[in-house]
Amino acid sequence: MDNLKTREEEVSEDQPVTSSRPSAGTGILRRQLLATSLAGLGASLVVGRAVAQARKFPDRPIKIIVPFPAGGGIDAFARLVGEKLRQTRGFATVIENRPGANGTIGGVAVRDAEPDGYTILFSASTHVMAQQVMKHAPYDPIADFSAIARVGEAPMMLVMSPKMAPRNITELVAEARKQPDQWTFATAALGSPGHLATIAFNHLSGLNLKIVTYRGTAPALNDVAGGHVQLLIDPVLALLPMANGNQVKGLAVTSAKRTALAPEYPTAAESGLPGLEQSTWYGVWGPRKLPADLVAELSATINAAVEELDKEGRLATLGIERVSENPAQLEQFSKRYVERSAELLKAAGFEPT
Template identity: 65%
Template sequence: MMHRRDFLIATAASAGSLAAAPVLAQSDALPKRPIRLIVPFAAGGGVDVFARLLAEKLKEKNGITIVVENRGGANGSIGGSAVRTAEPDGTTLLFSAATHVMARQVMKSPPYDPVTDFTPVARVGEAPMLVVMAPGLPFKTIAEVVADARKTPDKWTFATSALGAPGHLATVAFNKLAGLNLTIAPYRGTAPGLTDVAAGHVQLMIDPVLALLPMARGGNVKALAVTAAKRVALAPEIPTAAESGMPGLEYASWYGVWGPKGMPADLVARLNKACNEAAVELGASGRLAELGIEPVSGTPEAFADFIAKDVKRNTELLKSVNFEPV
């Protein structure tokens, strides 16, 4: 079980610039060539929002050009493939969530090994998730949903942004904890799945708070619970999953930056430092708190170790429910 903490917004540009940082020594400077930051999901979802915030801060601090490019589809592997086949010179990077590292566990024929075919650069944040329901349904708690789903399981379907995403894994855990096998329908990112929940075409979704909370506060979907051990500061009015009737549903999303395999260690170190500094400053400015994200920093080696442990834990979860790759 993951530890605790892992919106649609009009713009991801910074509201105001922080004081300029000292100019880096030349040996620490990033290449001045434009960088493509590929997001393997549709625009408007939680991963996209965070990517654009990070890109803006990296531009501001380092005087470099970063273009965020959305390449959704195939469970995130279209965007991932574009990075895997790029030159390992730091000009093409991947910004994704935990979804990226689970490709081999959820796809029958993944186009790559997400662990060995990429270079971990930096883990930059994590966020709790939110359980939401279609607005036309009368239920108010997870316990009420589970009670009805046990009587009429065919009436209930979960949307998920991608197979292997934190929201998908939390949904698998939901089914397991409830003793249910509700249908899980994968979408090409958060935004299209959330649109179908709001329209009542599917009934439930679990995804990061930053992506779902605006729709919940607008009344377009109903918020049932956060997947955290305690209520989150961004939305203290929303109960925890335990308070809503499902103890043990504690899952977080996390976000990171990868490059192609074979990147020089000194380049990885420079990019890691820049990403760490950007994430910390975004946290200090309050921009991440507004989205329910907590900044994370650490070495590339620590990120690789975190990935190995995360993949092991989630592989065991999928095996426990006899999940079959698709």
């Protein structure tokens, strides 16, 4: 009997005995693991809800800053876009005009804003020219901002005070050569498309007419109508109403062909100055550190709104041709535009002020 071992003794020597009944320790462990899992799941759900809420955009009005006075072409376009965003996406928008300092007061407001998508800049090509026309520009208009979208282009128009006699550019140049001190150009802002077109006008005509800078299109146009200055080149959409009302004389458009908006006005070449082909363009920018997902969302949303405006014929009534460019395209276009414009300014002997 001493040499005989029970089955339990054999098992106990070879391997530990596994009981089919859970021990008290095992039950406690299982409850701890279950509690930990449930706690983790609950935390994940809370975090998930928080992230979803954080990504909800927008949950308050988006401020669209226009760095020029109300009543100009940029302002008109921005208001159309803001209204379309409300109609199509339910976005609440507020247009805020911040004119002054060649458009940089509004630019600084956007540069210094929180990069949360609730403050954006709607401007023209004037924005990217700040360092070329100002001795002490307050920022780098490309590096210090997030490009969002390029949304439109438009030809410009040359208008003249109704108190002056010439009927076309040929007669204007002839009169200005006789009495250059009697002729002054207004411009909405240094570095604006109209300013660059004015410099091109002087260069192509062989004149050097004085250029006076205003704080936007509206005050410049009013002074042309009143005869305080004689000439202005600016976007068609801003000048056409007063030209059609004979408050100023519309002499020509600065495009290769007549604009469908006002086909009765000749091109600059037809009016006597070949080579004067300049246009303005419009874009949207945000603060530099605007998150990439917000940049992409704003770009897509704004471009879609502009597309709807184009389909409805609303852009055509302003003389604007739709452009649909994403952030990378806008940034590359801006750099090329600055390079070309800087060459024009250099050729004309322009000095930043």
